[in-house]
Amino acid sequence: MSKYNQVIYANINESNSWTLDEYLKQGGYSVWKQILSDQSNKTSEWVIEEVKKSGLRGRGGAGFPTGLKWSFMPKNDDQKYIVCNSDESEPGTCHDRDILKYNPHALVEGMAIAGYAIGATVGYNYVRGEFMLECYPRIDAAVKDAYDAGLLGVNVLDSGIDFDLYNFLGAGAYICGEETGLLESLEGKQGKPRFKPPFPANYGLYGKPTTVNNTQTLATIPKILEKGAKWYADFGTEKSPGTLIFSISGHVNKPGNYELPLGISFEEVIDVAGGILDGKKLKAVIPGGSSTKVLPAEIIQNCTMDYESLQDADSALGTGAMVVISEGTCMVELLKRISRFYYAESCGQCTPCREGTGWLYRILDRITNGQGKESDLALLVDVAGRIEGNTICAFGDASAWPVQSFIKHYHHEFEYMIQNKGKTLAA
Amino acid sequence: MSEVLTTETIKEIDHWLSKFPVGKQRSAIIGSLHAAQHQNHGFLTSELMDAVAAYIDVPKIQVYEVATFYSMFQTKNVGKHEISICTNISCMLRGSDEILSHVEKRLGIDVGESTSDGNIFLKQEEECLAACTGAPMMMVDHVYIENLDIRKVDEILDRLEGKS
Ligand SMILES: Cc1cc2nc3c(=O)[nH]c(=O)nc-3n(C[C@H](O)[C@H](O)[C@H](O)COP(=O)(O)O)c2cc1C
Numbered sequence A: 001m002s003k004y005n006q007v008i009y010a011n012i013n014e015s016n017s018w019t020l021d022e023y024l025k026q027g028g029y030s031v032w033k034q035i036l037s038d039q040s041n042k043t044s045e046w047v048i049e050e051v052k053k054s055g056l057r058g059r060g061g062a063g064f065p066t067g068l069k070w071s072f073m074p075k076n077d078d079q080k081y082i083v084c085n086s087d088e089s090e091p092g093t094c095h096d097r098d099i100l101k102y103n104p105h106a107l108v109e110g111m112a113i114a115g116y117a118i119g120a121t122v123g124y125n126y127v128r129g130e131f132m133l134e135c136y137p138r139i140d141a142a143v144k145d146a147y148d149a150g151l152l153g154v155n156v157l158d159s160g161i162d163f164d165l166y167n168f169l170g171a172g173a174y175i176c177g178e179e180t181g182l183l184e185s186l187e188g189k190q191g192k193p194r195f196k197p198p199f200p201a202n203y204g205l206y207g208k209p210t211t212v213n214n215t216q217t218l219a220t221i222p223k224i225l226e227k228g229a230k231w232y233a234d235f236g237t238e239k240s241p242g243t244l245i246f247s248i249s250g251h252v253n254k255p256g257n258y259e260l261p262l263g264i265s266f267e268e269v270i271d272v273a274g275g276i277l278d279g280k281k282l283k284a285v286i287p288g289g290s291s292t293k294v295l296p297a298e299i300i301q302n303c304t305m306d307y308e309s310l311q312d313a314d315s316a317l318g319t320g321a322m323v324v325i326s327e328g329t330c331m332v333e334l335l336k337r338i339s340r341f342y343y344a345e346s347c348g349q350c351t352p353c354r355e356g357t358g359w360l361y362r363i364l365d366r367i368t369n370g371q372g373k374e375s376d377l378a379l380l381v382d383v384a385g386r387i388e389g390n391t392i393c394a395f396g397d398a399s400a401w402p403v404q405s406f407i408k409h410y411h412h413e414f415e416y417m418i419q420n421k422g423k424t425l426a427a
Numbered sequence B: 001m002s003e004v005l006t007t008e009t010i011k012e013i014d015h016w017l018s019k020f021p022v023g024k025q026r027s028a029i030i031g032s033l034h035a036a037q038h039q040n041h042g043f044l045t046s047e048l049m050d051a052v053a054a055y056i057d058v059p060k061i062q063v064y065e066v067a068t069f070y071s072m073f074q075t076k077n078v079g080k081h082e083i084s085i086c087t088n089i090s091c092m093l094r095g096s097d098e099i100l101s102h103v104e105k106r107l108g109i110d111v112g113e114s115t116s117d118g119n120i121f122l123k124q125e126e127e128c129l130a131a132c133t134g135a136p137m138m139m140v141d142h143v144y145i146e147n148l149d150i151r152k153v154d155e156i157l158d159r160l161e162g163k164s
């Protein structure tokens, strides 16, 4: 079986892995301390170059190269911010939760280093509200302990560098995971995404230059700089360097979060997760969270788990949340559930999304209730097409893609249900 | 000083206020509402929202906007204990619908309703709660409980109903 948990999750099975003592024992904060004491060699440009060389791509779903994103920050004396997206809410995804719970100091150190690289003296970590009692106390204790150890604050370890870090708690809204919705929420407003451009690098939190990165992205930074960009990159492939934490859920024997090298074969991933539940046959996989397009077994079985391979298969790696679906599952019911989610969570700002997600859900609902019409499939595809690309943020696309891909690959199941008054073909 | 908000709540609000730059106290609305809702055992009243607005010095409307947008804030009395059963995709594939119907049947209410004695509120949860690898799961008074089966659910309900 392939090796897993080698970078971000390397320490999570140690007892008390979340404490400062344990993190220090594992070499934690060594990079941050080196930077602080040797700023003439470890310049912000050096940090950004190393991150670029590591090939790290944003783990929040879009896969944008992290070093490049950091280089977009203006080099003026304006107040700048680094914001961490710990809103983790893409259905199927739950690996940031384990970082917050078991390796919170890696995130604290990663944010401090990122702040240094982009010239931000203040950072906010936006944690989803539902993590109130579970993850939040861990990450909050980590920040407090880092302050007490003199690793955060004004003039950190006499270096002349200031870095303040604050945790923030959301209150339940999927849309706050979208980075500009998150910034609005952080400003105390409804989490309605902003029109872009301007991008956060120019107009972010309180209108100031801001970089928003995902929890996993930031928590990877210390290890990359400690062990070298090449060390990290070599885990993966040329175009998808490094490791990724896969949340493997659904019909597998050992669901779990597994950090694996990118480019690993699909078969190996399923092997790590203990194989398909109850010895059944694989039917389909949603490879990167509910917003990515579903792939039938025949297609995903020939994929490697990396950015290019899944893109070539007309889906995406997304958040690495693989939802595994075995034979016997009704794809119409599953799509209906996905569409209910997008309908409920649309922030309502853009008409195509606000109205369109309702249409999608209601049509699917009537199909499963036995009241579908022959014309409904064309109508679903039509409505999805009118949402896609016509909204302020990518939520609209995320609501359209599942519909398009489910109907493309499982057309016969939808047709059968319409013709047979709601009876499923799957059972 | 506020007469509506307790000293404990004020302390919590001050803690949130201290995280943001001067003049950006609007950022403390969400944290303050969490504190106010906690003080009032799970729901917000106009009186509480107005007190928060007055204390942190923002227009009332800004507080109402937040209170009505986010699913974790309740603006009417929903009950003592809050249960959210995740029925999003990963949980659905692992049997969350059966868990939900069992709970509905046992409590004699539909999702979104509260028991008549006001003890349990069965929240309509639309979001995935980010515990998908422990599906099916639910949140009881913000505590995550994973790998559910009917027996485990019954034990939890017994406890909430004071039977164990
Ligand atoms: C509807 C929607 C929801 C999103 N939810 C999340 C989320 O929960 N966590 C996250 O890190 N990124 C989420 N994103 C992506 C963010 O907008 C953003 O791209 C990301 O935080 C950037 O960090 P990265 O470059 O490190 O990936 C979401 C995007 C959209 C459109």
Ligand code: FES
Binding pocket: A091, A092, A093, B086, B087, B088, B089, B090, B091, B092, B128, B129, B130, B131, B132, B133, B135, B137
């Ligand atoms: S789908 Fe239920 S926790 Fe994610």
